[in-house]
Each structure stands twice: as structure tokens, then as C-alpha cells.
Amino acid sequence: GESVGLHLPTLSVQEGDNSIINCAYSNSASDYFIWYKQESGKGPQFIIDIRSNMDKRQGQRVTVLLNKTVKHLSLQIAATQPGDSAVYFCAEKIPLGAGTASKLTFGTGTRLQVTL
Amino acid sequence: DAGVTQSPTHLIKTRGQQVTLRCSPKSGHDTVSWYQQALGQGPQFIFQYYEEEERQRGNFPDRFSGHQFPNYSSELNVNALLLGDSALYLCASSLDRGVYEQYFGPGTRLTVT
Numbered sequence: 001g002e003s004v005g006l007h008l009p010t011l012s013v014q015e016g017d018n019s020i021i022n023c024a025y026s027n028s029a030s031d032y033f034i035w036y037k038q039e040s041g042k043g044p045q046f047i048i049d050i051r052s053n054m055d056k057r058q059g060q061r062v063t064v065l066l067n068k069t070v071k072h073l074s075l076q077i078a079a080t081q082p083g084d085s086a087v088y089f090c091a092e093k094i095p096l097g098a099g100t101a102s103k104l105t106f107g108t109g110t111r112l113q114v115t116l
Numbered sequence: 117d118a119g120v121t122q123s124p125t126h127l128i129k130t131r132g133q134q135v136t137l138r139c140s141p142k143s144g145h146d147t148v149s150w151y152q153q154a155l156g157q158g159p160q161f162i163f164q165y166y167e168e169e170e171r172q173r174g175n176f177p178d179r180f181s182g183h184q185f186p187n188y189s190s191e192l193n194v195n196a197l198l199l200g201d202s203a204l205y206l207c208a209s210s211l212d213r214g215v216y217e218q219y220f221g222p223g224t225r226l227t228v229t
Contacts, residue, residue: 008156034217036220041222042222042223043120043206043208043220043221043222043223044159044206044220045220046217046218046219049217089158089159091158096164096171096172097172101147101164101166101171101172101212103149103161103164103172103174104149104151104159104161104208104218105161106158106159106160107158108157108158109157109158
């Protein structure tokens with residue numbers, strides 16, 4: 001399949017360990033953030049989201065932490081599995097003028113490699 | 117429930133040619149956004165269509181244009197192709213009424229030679 005992110009930062013973790021992927025965002029006005037997982041040859045897949053009025057949100061094996069003071073997001077994956085190997089992007093929702101219209105601005109991405 | 121579909125999967129074009137990419141949104145979604153993803157980078161917003169009109173555009177030249185049809189499907193057209201237009205083109209659909217999550221299609225890989 002197509003390779004995404006040939007020159008991205010890489011995080012290598014052993015199967016069963018916890019993974020932490022970090023992201024800095026730029027827009028203080030952003031009120032919603034999403035983590036996406038992108039496997040080779042596929043489009044980004046939604047993992048978990050968080051609104052700016054929250055500091056932490058948990059899903060199944062994943063937790064997102066938001067620190068608005070330093071504009072920082074992190075994605076924690078518990079008990080990392082080989083199927084978690086992919087490129088992970090954080091995205092912030094930027095309003096497009098009035099109303100509900102919005103776009104996503106993506107970070108540069110991190111490649112997660114899970115070793116056996 | 118069908119997800120977002122895109123066609124074609126892969127495409128090879130020559131500099132100066134024109135290309136049309138197609139997207140069908142997730143069932144029930146009325147808003148389509150297009151993104152360009154160069155190798156090794158995150159997706160970059162091109163534009164968004166809602167109610168058959170371009171609602172907002174990112175930092176892309178007028179060579180990039182689009183259309184949305186009454187059934188909410190969309191096309192992305194790129195004229196006068198440049199080598200730098202080689203990328204994965206992603207379509208994302210969403211529901212305008214306050215549901216934030218955008219669902220992405222698998223993308224069209226465009227190679228310009």
C-alpha cells in the first residue's frame with residue numbers, strides 16, 4: 001500500500017506498553033480537537049475528540065489530554081497492539097466565519113511503530 | 117450504511133492536463149470538504165461545499181475548483197496540473213447541523229509526471 005509520512009517523527013513502543021503521542025496546536029480560538037489514525041493507503045480514521053471546555057476524555061484504550069495553557073494535546077494508548085501501528089494526527093477545528101461551518105487544521109503527524 | 121467513497125483510487129496525469137476527482141459523502145451528510153495531503157505531511161484544507169456552493173477556501177490557487185451536486189456528492193477539478201500537485205486527495209463529509217466529526221474517504225492518489 002501507499003506509505004504515508006516517510007519523514008515523520010517516529011515513536012517505537014513494545015507491544016503491551018502504553019504509548020503517548022504529543023501535539024502542539026496554534027489557534028487559541030479552537031474549541032474542538034480530534035485525533036485521527038491513518039494507516040498506509042487509507043484516509044484518516046477518527047479515534048477520539050475533545051472540546052475545549054474539557055481537560056481529559058477517555059475512550060476504549062485511548063485517552064486524550066488537553067492543556068489549553070500551553071496549547072498542547074496528547075493521545076495516550078493503553079496496552080499498545082500491533083494493529084495500532086499507523087500515523088497519528090491531531091487536528092483542530094477552525095470556524096469558517098459565522099454559523100457551523102468549520103475546517104480541520106492538521107498537525108504534522110507521528111508514526112507509531114509497535115514492536116513485538 | 118455506506119461511508120465516504122472516492123474515485124478513482126489512483127490516477128496518473130501529465131503536466132498541463134486537467135483532472136476530475138469524485139466523492140460521495142457518508143449517507144445523511146450534506147457537507148463535503150476536500151483536503152490535499154502531500155507525502156509526509158498532514159492534510160491541507162482546499163475548500164468546503166454546502167448546499168451546492170463553495171463555503172470557504174484554503175490557500176489554493178484558482179486552478180483548484182469544485183462542485184457539489186443536489187445529491188451532496190462532489191467533484192474536485194484541477195487544471196493545468198503541476199508536478200507539485202502530486203498528492204493524496206481526501207474528501208471528508210460531515211453534517212452541517214452541529215455534528216463536528218468529519219468522516220474521511222480513502223483518498224485518490226494523483227501522480228503528475
